[in-house]
Amino acid sequence: PKVAMLLFGSGKIVCAGARKIEDVSKAVEKLSEELTSLGLLH
Numbered sequence: 001p002k003v004a005m006l007l008f009g010s011g012k013i014v015c016a017g018a019r020k021i022e023d024v025s026k027a028v029e030k031l032s033e034e035l036t037s038l039g040l041l042h
Contacts, residue, residue, distance in 0.1 A: 003027045 003023060006014040013031075018024045035041035 005031055007031070 003015050003017040005016075005027060008014075013028070015024050015027060018027065032041060
């Protein structure tokens with residue numbers, strides 16, 4: 001899904017541009033995978 005995500009130091013995430021709740025879920029999963037692969041998420 002084409003979304004923009006802002007990730008804050010507090011851990012909060014703002015997701016904009018999603019049209020369906022499923023798009024948000026997919027985007028968060030992809031972000032989680034990316035952060036894990038970079039060693040930023042355990």
